[in-house]
Amino acid sequence: MVKRLSYSKQWISEEDIQAVIRVLKSKRITQGEEIRFFERDICKYTGAKFCTCVSNGTAALYLAARALGVKEGDLVLTTPITFCATANAFALCGARIDFIDIDPETLQISPSQIELYIKQTGSVPTVVIPVDFYGISADLVKIHRLSRDYNFKVVEDAAHSIGSSYSYNGEDIFCGACRHSDLSIFSFHPVKNITSAEGGAVLTNDETLFRCISLLANHGIERDPNNFEFFSKDQIWPYELHELSLNFRLSDIHAALGRSQLSRIxxxxxxxxxxxxxxxxxxxxxxxxxxxxxxxxxxxxxxxxxxxxxxxxxxxxxxxxxxxxxxxxxxxxxxxxxxxxxxxxxxxxxxxxxxxxxxxxxxxxxxxxxxxxxxxxxxxxxxxxxxxxxxxxxx
Ligand SMILES: Cc1ncc(COP(=O)(O)O)c(C=O)c1O
CATH class of the missing domain: 3.90.1150.10 (Aspartate Aminotransferase, domain 1)
Structure with a gap:
């Protein structure tokens, strides 16, 4: 029989299966502690301060756009060599998407072309989204420098690059760590470096952005009166809608698989x-x-x-x-x-x-x-x- 070799696929171990079974037999199969453990493990691994696990990488990009307040008419620049979700998530928030050519050697979005675009058009983007194409870090240091010079935000699409690192001033920095971006996202689709079946994450070092993402990932509902100015502080069951959003949560079953996979990265x-x-x-x-x-x-x-x-x-x-x-x-x-x-x-x-x-x-x-x-x-x-x-x- 001819062996079928596809371009990518997941690698599920017995430990992965046992991790999922453990959650299935537990009290909570969603909104439980497995999610928090997965988020904690991602932070520990990458070095980012905050992480919110969500239903997939596309949701992660959409939440990044929402948290940055991307709105009608904002300019967002990205590479044309990416999956459609990178741009679509921002377009759905009303952004005008433009594409910057890649560097012929690295195949990543070209920082010099970003600068040329700004100089030639006179338009400064609200957000630039470098994609760590095929698992290599995009030129994050240069793009970060440009973001300081021209005042725009950076969202690192690290859907391909969990586990990758780059050297900066003698230090190894993990992709997704947000050392040179405001936010980063991962995808845990089965073809990616680790999988939770469907799943994704948004990372940041900025607590305000993190709180906003956590809120938006759960409809915009807040349950902690200490986090927000609560309208009904004395309510027996604190529960208020503070923003308009949808359910982008990951389940604990998915989180268990993702966590087990992360331990073998x-x-x-x-x-x-x-x-x-x-x-x-x-x-x-x-x-x-x-x-x-x-x-x-x-x-x-x-x-x-x-x-x-x-x-x-x-x-x-x-x-x-x-x-x-x-x-x-x-x-x-x-x-x-x-x-x-x-x-x-x-x-x-x-x-x-x-x-x-x-x-x-x-x-x-x-x-x-x-x-x-x-x-x-x-x-x-x-x-x-x-x-x-x-x-x-x-x-
Ligand atoms: C570069 C890139 N960004 C975002 C995504 C979206 O991730 P997901 O499939 O988990 O929604 C993908 C997935 O293929 C991707 O390759």
């Missing part, structure tokens, strides 16, 4: 770094022949890689779509991350964005392919994928 990280090296070594020959371009491991970063993305080089005998189809015949199911967001019908229709707006991102999107890459993958699987690539690209 260092193992996932080590294995993914090993797979990354193995892919690079085996495909180096194709890079030398300019058939492929391999992803980089930037200096000063210790990534928990989310994806392994190759690009077809100028000497490739076939195009990306042909390679995609060729691989599926061997049971290898790659993926494209991402078709540039500004070229999706919604953003074309509403903003009139078209080809040529972000040329580097557009060129990248035509040639990129995410190969199978997940923590439970074995080196033999990497060997099989690389041998198949060579069969398709060297014949």
């Amino acid at each position: 260092d193992l996932f990280k080590r294995r993914k770094q090993r797979l990354f090296r193995a892919y690079r070594e085996r495909l180096f020959e194709l890079e030398e022949k300019e058939i492929l371009k391999l992803p980089i491991w930037p200096k000063g970063q210790d990534p928990c890689f989310h994806l392994f993305i190759i690009r077809l080089g100028t000497k490739s005998p076939i195009n990306r779509d042909e390679l995609f189809k060729g691989l599926t015949k061997y049971g290898i199911y790659p993926q494209v991350h991402y078709w540039p967001l500004h070229l999706h019908p919604y953003y074309r229709k509403v903003y009139g964005y078209k080809e040529g707006k972000c040329p580097i991102a557009e060129e990248f999107a035509k040639t990129c392919l995410s190969l199978p890459f997940f923590a439970s993958m074995e080196i033999e699987d990497v060997n099989f994928v690389c041998a198949t690539l060579k069969k398709l690209l060297l014949s």
